[in-house]
Amino acid sequence: xxxxxxxxxxxxxxxxxxxxxxxxxxRQIYGYDNRVMMVKVKFEKGAVxxxxxxxxxxxxxxxxxxxxxxxxxxxxxxxxxxxxxxPPNTLHGALCLEAGVxxxxxxPHRADFL
Amino acid sequence: xxxxxxxxxxxxxxxxxxxxxxxxxxRQIYGYDNRVMMVKVKFEKGAVxxxxxxxxxxxxxxxxxxxxxxxxxxxxxxxxxxxxxxPPNTLHGALCLEAGVxxxxxxPHRADFL
Numbered sequence: 001x002x003x004x005x006x007x008x009x010x011x012x013x014x015x016x017x018x019x020x021x022x023x024x025x026x027r028q029i030y031g032y033d034n035r036v037m038m039v040k041v042k043f044e045k046g047a048v049x050x051x052x053x054x055x056x057x058x059x060x061x062x063x064x065x066x067x068x069x070x071x072x073x074x075x076x077x078x079x080x081x082x083x084x085x086x087p088p089n090t091l092h093g094a095l096c097l098e099a100g101v102x103x104x105x106x107x108p109h110r111a112d113f114l
Numbered sequence: 115x116x117x118x119x120x121x122x123x124x125x126x127x128x129x130x131x132x133x134x135x136x137x138x139x140x141r142q143i144y145g146y147d148n149r150v151m152m153v154k155v156k157f158e159k160g161a162v163x164x165x166x167x168x169x170x171x172x173x174x175x176x177x178x179x180x181x182x183x184x185x186x187x188x189x190x191x192x193x194x195x196x197x198x199x200x201p202p203n204t205l206h207g208a209l210c211l212e213a214g215v216x217x218x219x220x221x222p223h224r225a226d227f228l
Contacts, residue, residue, distance in 0.1 A: 006201060009185045013195035031173035031199030036150060036221035038173040038197060059145035059152040061217050063177060071123045081127035083152060085145030087120060103175050105219045107150035 006033035013040075023047060024096070029113060037109035041102045043067070049094035056106040058086035065100010069093075120147035127154075137161060138210070143227060151223035157181070157210035165207035170220040172200035179214010183207075 007030070016028040024047030030038035043049070043065065051070065060069075061083045068077050069084050071092045078084060080100070086092045094102070121144070130142040138161030144152035157163070157179065165184065174183075175197045182191050183198050185206045192198060194214070200206045208216070 007199045009188070009199050009201075010183070010190050010192065011197040011199070012192075013197075030175065030197040033171050033199070033201070035171045036173055036219060038175060038219060040175070057147055057149045059150055059219065061144065061152060061154070061175075061177075063175075063217075069124070074123070076124050078124065078126075083125040083127075083144040085121045085123050085125070085147070087123075087147070103177075103217055105150060105152060105173065107221050 007031045016040075018042075022049065025049065027113075032109045032114075034109055036105060036107045037113065039104045039106070039110070039113065041104055043094070043096035043100060043102070045096055045099045047096045051091050051093035053089055053091045054106075054110075055088050056108060056110065057088055058092070059105045060084050060086070061103040063101040063103050065096060066098040067100065067102065068095040068097055070095075121145045130154075132156075136163065139163065141227075146223045148223055150219060150221045151227065153218045153220070153224070153227065155216045155218055157208070157214060157216070159210055159213045161210045163208035165205050167203055167205045168220075168224075169202050170222060170224065171202055172206070173219045173221075174198050174200070175217040177215040177217050179210060180212040181214065181216065182209040182211055184209075
């Protein structure tokens with residue numbers, strides 16, 4: 001991965017494309033290089049981020065809304081201002097209880113998102 | 115760095131300690147392991163995150179407020195919903211124009227914050 005693999009320095013929400021991620025779920029790609037990638041994920045109420053795993057570390061912030069987040073079979077309800085950490089290769093999923101946004105950050109970056 | 119170096123899986127805003135970072139600036143530590151660390155940084159209006167650099171990649175999200183962010187001598191005004199990327203070893207700083215919060219993520223983690 002070359003050092004020139006990276007996003008622009010500034011991201012403006014109004015200019016970033018929205019991508020369909022899953023039913024009721026859309027995302028925008030924020031800053032990234034080979035080490036790390038920030039993604040905004042918008043959920044409609046009732047949308048489900050199915051249980052899955054990946055080799056990346058994930059750290060997330062609840063920007064708005066209410067979510068039931070399950071990590072390694074432990075579910076917890078998180079609200080705006082809370083956060084969570086997903087170790088590499090650990091099953092996790094999200095159920096949106098009130099429409100909102102997660103700020104997900106992956107390390108290394110998600111090549112499958114580009 | 116052992117694999118057991120990591121945060122709890124869930125972070126609740128109300129339970130996280132606030133640390134004094136600089137004049138008018140406080141922070142809370144969210145999820146982390148050796149690869150990555152998420153930090154919430156709350157600024158009062160007029161607070162200055164002095165220009166500095168570090169070997170970590172940084173990706174940030176403007177959770178609220180308005181900031182003038184300078185990266186490699188280029189200043190831009192960013193608002194809630196915008197974001198920025200700071201390459202490793204690149205001078206950057208922040209001036210808070212309206213009180214708000216940045217979600218800063220560093221890769222690798224900031225050992226100096228623990």
